[in-house]
Amino acid sequence: MKLIIAIIRPDRLNDVLEALYRAEVRGLTVSRVMGHGGETERVENYRGTTVKMGLQEKVRLEIGVSESFVNVTVKAILASARTGDVGDGKVFVLDVEQVHRIRTAERDEAAVTPAVPVAR
Amino acid sequence: MTIHLLALIQDAAPTVVPADTAWMLTSTALVLLMTPALGFFYGGLVRSKNSLNTMMMSYVALGAVGVIWALAAYSLAFAAGSPWIGSLSNAWLSGVTAEAKGTIPHVLFMAFQGTFAIITAALISGAIVERMRFGPYVIFLVVWTLLVYAPVAHWVWGGGWAGTLGVLDFAGGTVVHINAGVSALVAAAVIGPRKDFGRQAILPHNVPFALLGAGLLWFGWFGFNGGSALAANGSAATAFTNTFLAPMATMLVWAGLDYLRTGHATAVGGATGIVVGLVAITPAAGFVSPMGALALGALAAFPSYFAMVIRSRTRLDDSLDVFAGHGIGGLTGALLTGVFALKTWGGTDGLLAGNPRQFGIQAIGAFSTFIYAGVMTFVILKVMGALMQLRAQPKFEGLGMDVTQHGEEAYANAEGSILVLPESEHAPATAQAMAPQVAR
Numbered sequence: 001m002k003l004i005i006a007i008i009r010p011d012r013l014n015d016v017l018e019a020l021y022r023a024e025v026r027g028l029t030v031s032r033v034m035g036h037g038g039e040t041e042r043v044e045n046y047r048g049t050t051v052k053m054g055l056q057e058k059v060r061l062e063i064g065v066s067e068s069f070v071n072v073t074v075k076a077i078l079a080s081a082r083t084g085d086v087g088d089g090k091v092f093v094l095d096v097e098q099v100h101r102i103r104t105a106e107r108d109e110a111a112v113t114p115a116v117p118v119a120r
Numbered sequence: 121m122t123i124h125l126l127a128l129i130q131d132a133a134p135t136v137v138p139a140d141t142a143w144m145l146t147s148t149a150l151v152l153l154m155t156p157a158l159g160f161f162y163g164g165l166v167r168s169k170n171s172l173n174t175m176m177m178s179y180v181a182l183g184a185v186g187v188i189w190a191l192a193a194y195s196l197a198f199a200a201g202s203p204w205i206g207s208l209s210n211a212w213l214s215g216v217t218a219e220a221k222g223t224i225p226h227v228l229f230m231a232f233q234g235t236f237a238i239i240t241a242a243l244i245s246g247a248i249v250e251r252m253r254f255g256p257y258v259i260f261l262v263v264w265t266l267l268v269y270a271p272v273a274h275w276v277w278g279g280g281w282a283g284t285l286g287v288l289d290f291a292g293g294t295v296v297h298i299n300a301g302v303s304a305l306v307a308a309a310v311i312g313p314r315k316d317f318g319r320q321a322i323l324p325h326n327v328p329f330a331l332l333g334a335g336l337l338w339f340g341w342f343g344f345n346g347g348s349a350l351a352a353n354g355s356a357a358t359a360f361t362n363t364f365l366a367p368m369a370t371m372l373v374w375a376g377l378d379y380l381r382t383g384h385a386t387a388v389g390g391a392t393g394i395v396v397g398l399v400a401i402t403p404a405a406g407f408v409s410p411m412g413a414l415a416l417g418a419l420a421a422f423p424s425y426f427a428m429v430i431r432s433r434t435r436l437d438d439s440l441d442v443f444a445g446h447g448i449g450g451l452t453g454a455l456l457t458g459v460f461a462l463k464t465w466g467g468t469d470g471l472l473a474g475n476p477r478q479f480g481i482q483a484i485g486a487f488s489t490f491i492y493a494g495v496m497t498f499v500i501l502k503v504m505g506a507l508m509q510l511r512a513q514p515k516f517e518g519l520g521m522d523v524t525q526h527g528e529e530a531y532a533n534a535e536g537s538i539l540v541l542p543e544s545e546h547a548p549a550t551a552q553a554m555a556p557q558v559a560r
Contacts (some may be wrong), residue, residue, distance in 0.1 A: 011518035014320045034535055043540070044527045055536025083515065 001114050002070050003096045006061040007035060007089040008081040014103050019080035020063075023072050026114040028063040053110030058089060064099055064112045132496025134220035143352035144224045144232055148344025151235035155182055158334030161391065162246050164329025165440050169520025170250040171325060171530040179247035180258055185241045188262045189234040196270035203281035205271045222350055232347060237269050240296045243456065245302035246440030248295035248311045251517055252323075254525040256510045260500065264303065266433075268496045270300050272489055276364050287485030288467055288478070290359060291348035293403025293453040298489045303497040305438055310501040313437030315514045322439075327387050340369060341398045345405035355466050359405035363398065366417030371420035379380020381429075392445065394422045400453035402506075404460060412460035420452045438475050451486055458482035518553025 008016055013030070020028065033054040041052040065073050070093060077091050101111035126335035159178035166174045185193075195210035210216055210230075218225045223407070239259045265440055275282040278291050289295060324330060345363040349356035374393025375385040400420030401413055408416060426442035438444070458479035463468035469475040504510060511517075523529060 002379070009518075014316070017297070034533070041538070042527075043521060044523070044529065044537075046528065046532075050540040050542075051534070052538040052540055053536070054538050055533075068522075 001064060001066050001109055003101055004044065004061075004063045004065060004070070004073050005092040005094065006077050007033070007037075007058050007088060007091075008077070009083065009087065010057050010059050012081045012083070012088075015080040016061070016077055019076040020073065023076040024114075025063060025065065025069060025073050025076065027112070028044070028061055031062075032068075033058050033060045037087045037089060039085070052078045053090050054071045056087060064096065065104075066109050066112050134222060135327045135329075136218075136220045136225055137223040137351070139226065140223040140351040140353075144228050144347055144350065147343035147347025148228065148232045149348065150230075150340045151232065151239065152182075152340075154337055154340035154344065155179070157333045158239060158242055159333070160329045160372055160396070161333025161337060162249065162334060162440055164326040164331075164435075165324045165388070166249050166502050167322060167520075168325040168346045168530055169522055171329075171522065172528055173254065173521035173525050174245070174365060175531050176254070176526065177249065177257060178242040179239045180244035180294060181245075181261055184258050184261045184551070185238045185265050186234055187239045188265050188285045190230075192266050193270045194233065194236060196266065197237075197273040198230075198278045199359075200279060201274065203284065204274070204351065205280075206274045206278050222526060224350065229350070232350075233273070236292060236296060236344070237265055237273070239249055240269055240292070240300050241265050243296075243300035244304045244307055244444055245439045246442040247308040249439050250521060251255050251314050251511050252311055253510060254521075256504060256508055259308075260504060263500050263504075267301045267302060267499060267500060268493055269295075269299065272492065274396050275488075276485065277556075282485045282488070284310070285484065286481050288407055288457050288461055288482065289403045289454065290484065291345045291402045291477075292405040293399070293450045293457065294489050297399045297402060297446040298454060298486055299449025299450075299493045300446070301443045301450055302490050302493040304442035305436075305447060306494050306497040307501060308436060308438040310498060310505070311510055313435060314439065315517050317437045317439075318435065324388060327476045329392075331387055334394045338363075338394055339415055341402075345402060349406055358410075358465055361410055362408060362413035364400050365410055366401035366413040366420075367397030369395045369414045370400065370419035370421045373418045374425060377421060377425050392424075392428075392441075393421060396420060396445055396449045399449035400456070401452045402450070404457040404467075407457060407461040407470075409460075409465050412462065416453070416456045416460055418517060419456060420449060423452050453489070454482050454486040455479065542554060 035058045036055055039056065041054055044051050044053060045080050063073055074091055074093065082088055099111040139506065155178050159175040162178060163171045163175035182359055190213055191213050192208065195208050196206045199206040199208070199210040201207035213230065216226050216230050218227055220226070221229045227418050241264060245257070270344060274280040276287055276295050277283060287294065314322070341363055342360055346356045346360035349359055371393040374389055374396070376388040379385050397420060399415045400416060404413065404416055424444050426443045427448045431438060431441060431444055458481065459471040461470035462473055463469045468478050471479045503511065512521060512524060
């Protein structure tokens with residue numbers, strides 16, 4: 001299994017979440033982060049103070065997936081997070097040594113396989 | 121207002137009455153406060169990335185509309201002219217002096233009416249927030265004040281046809297609220313919905329701001345309605361008291377409707393209920409009894425509440441429900457004025473006092489404004505749209521209007537920002553040198 005970390009623009013988050021949902025990728029963590037991706041710095045003015053905003057708001061997604069889902073997930077993020085301008089972000093794919101699902105103590109592949117929805 | 125004004129103008133030798141002047145000075149300041157209050161009401165209801173832009177859309181009316189008011193719009197609204205529009209005899213404030221107009225100085229009358237023009241134009245912004253470019257918006261405010269607000273104010277208050285016909289509009293249900301509400305509806309349709317509208321949840325970022333704004337609007341509204349008597353007299357006291365009572369009833373009914381529909385009495389609903397009640401009592405303030413005001417306020421909750429429920433299910437992105445709040449609220453108030461108005465309280469007898477004709481006159485005033493404001497706003501925005509881009513690009517809309525239109529953030533985080541020092545040779549080099557480090 002792999003851990004996919006994606007850094008994206010905040011305003012693309014909804015599109016990315018929608019794309020991941022359509023790709024049937026379930027289970028992810030989202031955090032708001034600050035970062036810099038080489039884009040032109042935004043200049044802001046507050047009375048006499050001029051400031052170059054070196055860090056931009058970004059959103060970081062962490063998704064643990066089994067091997068068969070790696071490509072699907074990456075493709076979904078690439079397609080949905082792209083605007084074509086510098087600063088769109090990055091996707092990192094990392095090897096994972098172990099995964100444990102806390103509720104059931106399942107390990108590894110079983111732990112990143114989406115839980116079977118309870119029939120209602 | 122017209123009735124008082126005409127009566128006062130006909131006075132042989134008008135003199136300034138100190139008591140009236142004192143109350144009108146106070147009222148003018150109270151009404152001016154309503155525009156910043158509206159900024160907070162609207163600013164709290166949008167997303168944080170657009171909050172400064174939304175508040176500035178109200179604040180900028182203080183500048184843009186206020187200046188055009190002094191230069192030309194006041195004259196077009198209140199100088200003697202045709203039944204349709206005033207002349208330019210008071211343009212550039214010529215002839216507007218400390219001499220009496222009625223029982224207050226003419227300059228004070230001009231300033232008091234100016235605060236009305238400012239808030240009316242600012243009201244429209246709620247329909248086009250989070251997407252309209254700031255520059256074109258300011259141009260729109262100025263053109264709209266000249267071509268829509270000034271004529272309609274003249275019709276009703278400046279000696280125009282509606283006032284002559286007997287339309288009762290104490291403080292601006294027609295001139296201010298129907299006018300702005302309809303213009304907002306048309307503006308929302310012409311500008312089009314926000315790119316995220318109907319695709320993702322767009323939630324208020326600061327509900328306490330909305331409550332603060334509604335509270336300050338209520339405070340300012342005592343000047344708006346109480347001051348529309350243009351004197352410190354019984355009529356002002358009636359209007360003041362009705363402004364005190366009507367929103368109380370509206371808020372309670374609104375909370376009840378909220379509770380029945382969603383299971384909760386919401387804070388946003390409470391703030392909205394107050395504003396709708398204030399809107400509805402505006403045309404009736406000095407013409408109905410206090411108990412009439414309570415009844416009017418309670419009834420006014422229903423049309424606006426359900427207009428908002430229905431609107432949110434459509435593709436029409438009147439983002440902050442200016443039409444449902446002010447258009448429908450103003451229409452309800454204007455028509456109910458024709459129902460509850462009483463001669464004994466300063467109005468002309470309405471439907472309940474056995475004069476159905478007044479109801480018809482109210483309807484004529486309301487619907488004429490409805491159509492004129494709608495058509496003119498459509499024309500103004502279409503002509504402007506042919507000359508310039510009215511909307512921000514989707515990319516900038518995504519980034520937020522605060523950063524893209526104003527180069528500021530409401531909740532700025534200085535982390536990682538680089539101070540640009542003025543006229544220093546080292547500053548640019550330092551900034552460039554720091555940038556790659558920051559990237560790590």
